[in-house]
Amino acid sequence: MDNKAQNVNLKLNKVKLAIGILIAVSVVVFLTLFISSKTLKSNQVVVNNVPKQVSNTQTTDNQPVANPEAIKDSHVEVAGANPISKDNVVLTPIGSVAKNDAPILSPEAPHQTTAIAKTQLSSGTLKIDVSTDGFSPTEITAKAGAPVTVSVTSVDKYYHVFTFSDPALAAVAIGVGAGETRAITFNAPTKAGEYAFNCDITCHGSNGKLIVK
Numbered sequence: 001m002d003n004k005a006q007n008v009n010l011k012l013n014k015v016k017l018a019i020g021i022l023i024a025v026s027v028v029v030f031l032t033l034f035i036s037s038k039t040l041k042s043n044q045v046v047v048n049n050v051p052k053q054v055s056n057t058q059t060t061d062n063q064p065v066a067n068p069e070a071i072k073d074s075h076v077e078v079a080g081a082n083p084i085s086k087d088n089v090v091l092t093p094i095g096s097v098a099k100n101d102a103p104i105l106s107p108e109a110p111h112q113t114t115a116i117a118k119t120q121l122s123s124g125t126l127k128i129d130v131s132t133d134g135f136s137p138t139e140i141t142a143k144a145g146a147p148v149t150v151s152v153t154s155v156d157k158y159y160h161v162f163t164f165s166d167p168a169l170a171a172v173a174i175g176v177g178a179g180e181t182r183a184i185t186f187n188a189p190t191k192a193g194e195y196a197f198n199c200d201i202t203c204h205g206s207n208g209k210l211i212v213k
Contacts, residue, residue, distance in 0.1 A: 067095035077149040080113035081185040084147045090187045102171045109171035110186040125149045131156040134206030141211045142188040151183035165196040
């Protein structure tokens with residue numbers, strides 16, 4: 001065989017090798033994607049008819065799904081607020097009991113909703129307006145230990161923050177921008193009494209109280 005023929009055969013062998021490598025890589029990529037897809041589907045749980053991704057140890061956002069049955073049987077007072085179990089216990093999105101004394105915005109704390117229209121509030125919501133003049137009303141009432149949903153609406157052009165003074169309700173807070181309404185659901189303290197709430201931003205220390213009976 002002359003040199004020209006040898007060069008042609010060499011080039012053909014290189015092309016065949018390249019094609020073989022390409023096919024092998026394609027098969028590996030396909031199998032990887034296929035297996036990943038199967039794993040992803042097998043790691044889904046359905047919470048309130050909405051699939052949520054969990055790991056093989058039933059976690060979401062690296063947290064254990066503490067009580068999926070409680071979530072399944074729960075309801076919300078206002079869209080976006082924490083769920084309430086059939087036993088009237090306010091839960092986190094993963095089914096554990098929400099803690100009123102947890103750090104604000106932590107996974108264990110009750111969370112405020114996104115900005116919503118006042119028309120989205122339920123009839124059972126305790127509605128509070130806030131402005132630089134203070135709160136209206138300045139008193140709200142709840143049953144000891146019962147779930148309660150409070151909404152706060154800024155009725156002026158300023159940002160306001162609603163918080164409680166008592167450490168037992170440290171996690172219960174709402175921040176609203178001008179004209180916004182947001183809500184939060186939490187269990188009222190089990191101890192009857194008066195729990196002061198306040199607004200330290202643009203409200204000049206205005207306050208009110210939650211009366212627990």
